[in-house]
Amino acid sequence: MKRLLISALLAAALPAAAQDLLVRDATVHTAGSAGTLRDHDVLVQGGVVRAIGPDLAAPAGVPVIEAKGRPLTPGLFGGLTGLGIEEVSGERATVDSGLALGAMTPAHEGSSWRPEFDVDVAFNPHSAAIGVNRVEGITFTVLSPAALPGGSFVAGQGSAVLLDGRYDAAIPGTRSLFIDLGSDASGLSGGSRAGQWMLLEQAVAEARGGGGEGLLTRAGRAALARYLAGGRVVFHVDRAADIRRVLAFAKQQGMRPVIAGGNEAWRVADELKAANAVVLLDSLANLPDNFDSLSSSLENAARLHRAGVRVGFTQRGDATHNARKVRQLAGNAVAHGLPWEAGLAALTSVPADTFGLGGQRGRIAVGLAADLVLWSGDPLEVTTVAEQVWFGGVPASMRSRQTELRDRYLAPKGDLPRAYTR
Secondary structure (H helix, E strand, O other): OHHHHHHHHHHHHOOOOOOOEEEEEEEEEOOOOOOEEEEEEEEEEOOEEEEEEOOOOOOOOOOEEEOOOOEEEEOEEEEEEOOOOEOOOOOHHHEOOEEOHHHOOOOOOOOOOOOOOEHHHHOOOOOHHHHHHHOOOEEEEEEOOEEOOOOOOEEEEEOEEEOOOOOOOEOOOOOEEEEEOOHHHHHHOOOOHHHHHHHHHHHHHHHOOOOOOOOOOHHHHHHHHHOOOOOEEEEEEOOHHHHHHHHHHHHHHOOEEEEEEOOOHHHHHHHHHHOOOEEEEOOOOOOOOOOOOOOOOOOHHHHHHHOOOOEEEOOOOOOOOOHHHHHHHHHHHHHOOOOHHHHHHOOOHHHHHHOOOOOOOOOOOOOOEOOEEEEOOOOOOOOOOEEEEEEOOEEOOOOOHHHHHHHHHOOOOOOOOOOOOO
């Protein structure tokens, strides 16, 4: 109820189109070089942070939000998800994240390898799953195409998107190519890791104009070629030996590698540091549930951080509908040795820098967009809630399908819920 009251007061204080506000007396977690600033104010004008400091004067007409010492952070990264391209996981017609041309009728001709596949165009900013996660402080995600049976382990492309309800949500310059490797992708590569590297080498040769057997279309060759000149490629891979092979391949082919998963990444921390590679971890991975993850450890993030490797977080399993639980990954990593500030950075500045948003978002700093979250307490604690989210200084609605259902069926004391009639 406290959360609803605060949201109502903030909504009343700020008109829908407002881009100006002053957050007074907050514990400002900048996620940048300034660290944590206690008892500081943040002035936002025109959707951009204009000043940070104690006892700032509020310009005439600018609404003031009294934080009373509560934490203020940048908006959080939801991980690699299908937010906006996956509505109901069990209803295939609402899932647009994967391409499986090889599973079509025998009349289909051509290769199932389509690196030109780009999920951005299927994004629906009004997906119910977005609202559920936005009210928990998630302001941006990276759309991750899925490698499906009948498709390729080169899953396709996706960009970082803002979750503020805009149709043109994909952020220019943030597109990445996604490649799944290891045992999870063995069914798409003839049952062998060696087959994966053979096919990748062939695809690269075709993209470079070196001939081949027609693995790629003309559009596919052009798409892959763009990543051979410093493009960002996200490799879903866990086994230490496979990570080392990815780093060597990426260096040879001119790619900027991002490791997603990385359950055994701590074993090759020095190689990851030397390659300047970012690792997006699921820090709850602790059990050897397959032969790629025998060395999984709850201390994975802490060990990588100590070695100087930049760490972020993304979930396995139901990462889309439960993107908001990424805070739990950060909190768990902190509980197992990762410094608190590094845990917050892994949800904000590290993914922003990794995917090309660092000059716009991911920190609370003068000149950056005012994508902010005011919290009831420590944002890495699961009992904490987001009291208000702002995009560019504009307050987001703090209602979702879940809050609507709660209010519909929550009975007032001594009465029936309003969804029922007597």
